[in-house]
Amino acid sequence: MAAISVSTNLLAKAALPSLGSLAARSLTTSSTVWTPRKTVKDRTGKNIVFVDGVRTPFLTSGSDYQKLMPHQLASHSLLHLMKKTGVPRELVEYIIYGTVIQEVKTSNIGREAALSAGFSDKTPSHTVTMACISSNAGMTTGIGLIAAGAYDVIVAGGVEMMSDVPIRHSRKMRALMLRANKAKTLGQKLQLLSTIRPDFFVPELPAVAEFSSGETMGHSADRLAASFKVTRDEQDKYALRSHTLAQEATNKGYLTDIVPFKLPGSDKVVEKDNGIRVAPLEKLASLKPAFVKPHGTVTAANASFLTDGASACLIMTEQKAKELGLKPKCYLRDFVYVSQDPKDQLLLGPAYATPKVLEKAGLALSDIDAFEFHEAFAGQILANLKAMDSDWFAQNYMNRQSKVGAIDLNKFNNWGGSLSIGHPFAATGVRLTVHAANRLIRDDGTFGLIAACAAGGQGVGMIVERHPDGQAN
Numbered sequence: 001m002a003a004i005s006v007s008t009n010l011l012a013k014a015a016l017p018s019l020g021s022l023a024a025r026s027l028t029t030s031s032t033v034w035t036p037r038k039t040v041k042d043r044t045g046k047n048i049v050f051v052d053g054v055r056t057p058f059l060t061s062g063s064d065y066q067k068l069m070p071h072q073l074a075s076h077s078l079l080h081l082m083k084k085t086g087v088p089r090e091l092v093e094y095i096i097y098g099t100v101i102q103e104v105k106t107s108n109i110g111r112e113a114a115l116s117a118g119f120s121d122k123t124p125s126h127t128v129t130m131a132c133i134s135s136n137a138g139m140t141t142g143i144g145l146i147a148a149g150a151y152d153v154i155v156a157g158g159v160e161m162m163s164d165v166p167i168r169h170s171r172k173m174r175a176l177m178l179r180a181n182k183a184k185t186l187g188q189k190l191q192l193l194s195t196i197r198p199d200f201f202v203p204e205l206p207a208v209a210e211f212s213s214g215e216t217m218g219h220s221a222d223r224l225a226a227s228f229k230v231t232r233d234e235q236d237k238y239a240l241r242s243h244t245l246a247q248e249a250t251n252k253g254y255l256t257d258i259v260p261f262k263l264p265g266s267d268k269v270v271e272k273d274n275g276i277r278v279a280p281l282e283k284l285a286s287l288k289p290a291f292v293k294p295h296g297t298v299t300a301a302n303a304s305f306l307t308d309g310a311s312a313c314l315i316m317t318e319q320k321a322k323e324l325g326l327k328p329k330c331y332l333r334d335f336v337y338v339s340q341d342p343k344d345q346l347l348l349g350p351a352y353a354t355p356k357v358l359e360k361a362g363l364a365l366s367d368i369d370a371f372e373f374h375e376a377f378a379g380q381i382l383a384n385l386k387a388m389d390s391d392w393f394a395q396n397y398m399n400r401q402s403k404v405g406a407i408d409l410n411k412f413n414n415w416g417g418s419l420s421i422g423h424p425f426a427a428t429g430v431r432l433t434v435h436a437a438n439r440l441i442r443d444d445g446t447f448g449l450i451a452a453c454a455a456g457g458q459g460v461g462m463i464v465e466r467h468p469d470g471q472a473n
């Protein structure tokens with residue numbers, strides 16, 4: 001992709017929104033009668049609702065969750081989802097759970113997590129993987145199952161455990177071990193042992209990298225930022241915005257999707273995300289490039305960090321929610337998936353998905369009250385915003401006459417994002433959706449737009465509409 005110049009002053013737009021104005025908006029209480037100013041047509045015939053979503057605190061890898069297995073985090077989110085909503089586990093008909101870097105012992109992690117959370121052994125579960133949008137894939141698969149009439153009550157979610165990733169023997173060593181398994185005599189075994197060479201011992205580590213190109217996500221982000229002329233200073237300021245807003249939301253008690261996690265065999269209860277860090281801009285500016293050295297602009301502070309965490313949400317037909325006396329937070333109205341050539345620019349999913357999902361839902365950018373975009377990297381977010389505000393990009397890459405438009409940053413990731421809260425890959429989609437729903441309720445909005453990019457050059461866009469009964473909790 002050629003470098004493009006976009007005239008919008010994103011640096012000014014990336015400045016902190018007036019936190020005062022956010023705080024001034026009143027929290028809608030149960031006694032307030034709220035009616036939507038507009039509604040999106042239900043296309044499933046089921047009016048599918050998002051009842052609620054929860055998550056563990058998101059922790060930097062190698063910290064408090066490091067001795068756990070991922071199904072323990074997943075199980076915690078499943079169990080506490082049911083506790084929080086008050087819905088008996090037996091009513092859940094199907095579970096779809098995401099994970100990206102798979103723990104080999106629990107490959108269908110949804111099933112293992114559900115069993116250890118005490119769900120009925122008669123509740124089927126499958127595991128889905130779609131990189132950073134895996135729990136979005138879980139939710140939309142659930143929507144499909146409900147729309148098809150297969151089930152009424154679905155749980156979706158995702159987990160990632162970057163503290164412990166599968167590290168394999170080399171291919172040569174694996175081949176030798178498999179042959180050794182079949183060797184029948186001592187002579188055959190000794191003959192195999194004699195073929196071992198030093199390079200057999202070089203391990204294979206999983207990389208946060210694109211398979212088809214070998215490029216790391218960080219390198220892609222650096223390339224993307226350079227293509228869109230996003231400066232290092234813009235990235236650092238955007239990252240600081242994310243951390244500042246996440247800190248603010250934490251202090252105000254807005255992150256009610258968190259369910260504290262008691263560490264097994266210890267009295268310690270983890271209550272908060274631990275990656276939020278409001279540091280002086282000078283500290284961010286002093287960091288060396290993390291990927292493209294020495295001239296890259298992506299650093300540890302303006303990239304999302306490797307994170308452990310899990311999330312889960314409950315979705316069902318509106319009719320079922322009514323029967324159960326639940327107060328859903330929002331309707332899950334529309335979604336689209338997009339994909340591009342990962343060897344060109346693989347982190348532009350939100351720019352492609354946003355206009356498509358808006359069009360599908362019959363909405364304009366100005367109808368959206370809460371944008372929740374996955375922040376893989378500050379440079380990636382700013383490049384996506386620039387792409388959407390560029391006629392050149394629209395005409396050359398999106399098959400559109402004119403640009404999508406500029407997003408009002410006063411409505412954008414107001415409670416921080418993946419840069420600050422953390423990004424346990426497969427858990428992020430649910431976190432984005434709960435934050436969108438809770439922000440609509442707190443800020444008296446109607447529509448939320450969730451968008452995320454994912455490895456493989458893929459992306460997602462989802463539209464949620466606040467439910468009249470929604471409570472901030």
Ligand SMILES: CC(=O)SCCNC(=O)CCNC(=O)[C@H](O)C(C)(C)COP(=O)(O)OP(=O)(O)OC[C@H]1O[C@@H](n2cnc3c(N)ncnc32)[C@H](O)[C@@H]1OP(=O)(O)O
Pocket residue numbers: 132208217218243277279283284287290299300301302303304305306347375376377423453454455
């Ligand atoms: C579509 C998708 O989502 S793709 C997935 C996207 N995400 C990724 O690819 C993950 C990318 N992130 C990473 O791989 C890692 O976090 C890295 C490589 C960027 C950084 O890892 P590390 O080097 O271990 O980071 P570490 O925590 O040690 O921090 C390095 C330095 O930055 C500083 N730092 C980190 N975060 C911040 C911050 N928010 N503010 C200020 N300083 C910070 C640290 O204090 C440290 O400084 P020091 O060297 O003076 O002690």
